[in-house]
Amino acid sequence: MPRTTDSSGSAESDGADAAPVAPPPIDVVIPHRPTEDVLGVITGTFLASLGLYLLQCAGAVTGGTAGLALLLTHALPVPFAVLFAAVNLPFFVLALWKKGWSFTVRTVICVGLISLFSLVHPRFLALGHVPLVYAVIGGNLLVGVGLLIIFRHRASLGGFNILALILQERAGLRAGYVQMAMDVAVILLSLLVLDVPRVLLSAVGGMILNVVLALNHRPERYRA
Template sequence: MLIEKLKLLWSRAFWTTFKRALGIVLGAVIVASSINSLIISNQIADGGVTGIAIILHYLFNWPISMIVLVLNIPLFIIGWRMVGRTFLLYSILGVGVFSLALDLTGAIPALTHDSLLASIFAGVLSGIGMGMIFRSRGSLGGTDILAVFFSRMTPFSVGQILLGIDAVIFLLTAILLRPEMAMYAVIYMFIATKVIDLVQEGMSHFKSVMVITSQPQEIAQDIMAKLERGVTFFNASGAFSGEAKLVVYCVISRTQLSQIKEIIHKRDSQAFLSISEVPEVVGEGFSSWRGH
């Protein structure tokens, strides 16, 4: 019995590790292909370690793959004790595959010679690749680790430091190479960031609804009966009146929004209603925990 349980646990751990590694490998190949076929071929800059590698490539014709690998080694040494070892190992895998893929995809021809189109579609492709890597709990190393290091010694957050590093890289690009390269890089980075969020969180098909009403029980019953959605009550009190109330909370699909408004209005036309976007919902009635 114990042996069977151990086998089951090992099997689950193996497939989880395999799926994460596969996601990182595929994501790294997609990002590398995007850089070779759109970024390099149109002389557009990038942020982070890859951005530094691209600048050095443009100036001295050094291979980007080798520069990325060399620059990440000291960063991994710095980050060994600052980030989780599992995350670091997955990141090492990502950087290794990314560096190799930069060489293997170097022969891909330019998909377009329009710099604006290149920056847009490079952002989409790189965003998809990076989103896959982040969903797989990995990264492509780089300045993320450096930002964590400096955030512990300065009053600045990781995000602020990353923004500052990228700003310096884009400024150097504009000074040492051409201002247009940095301008297109900003477009590329903006789109990539949005696509990364989209890949990680998915298209938002759900809304969270919070209702402050004098008829909480009745509204909750209608929601459960007509929409077949679970409802949660929160205890609350008005800051001005001091009156205790039950707050009705539930998550619904986008298509049920008009129905829940009708339910609430019919029961209490004076109710206070707050509706928010929900990027992802995991649990009974929605998506499962499998793969998370």
């Protein structure tokens, strides 16, 4: 079929030469590469461990197995790194049963990195007195952001994180709210060794951490 020309002399295609190009599908899942997972896990555990270090320096606690380990440091002469690893051991079995080897191995690595970084921070960042309010807000924000990064790379910090993720996937319960309920129990236990004002501020910090998770950890939005 011949081409036609307009008044300006330009040629118009007959349509066969201008077949529309289909746009790429919107709902495409692009998984993280192994190097991205490694960097993500290191970044997330570093931030979370730094937040826990702030809380420890101020004598505050938070929720989860990390908060439980912090709480135990007030009662036992054992380093946080050892307590954190020990508290998480039973949950590794649950992770292996419900989430498989890949998730469990990643979680074991994350717990190990948190324990390692908890020994590194005091050597390079010697903090003196840290105001309690600053430590509670800043520490829990850091832990929350660190957890978000860790979750996005299909891992967790063990313990309550595993339960929260499983309940979100199996029962549709938001991980942040599930974690918040369990964290409240840990913070209430801290009344046994801490004064009431410190416990109340720690409770506020735990709410901050879990609101960060509840508002940002949305698997239906982020699928990679």
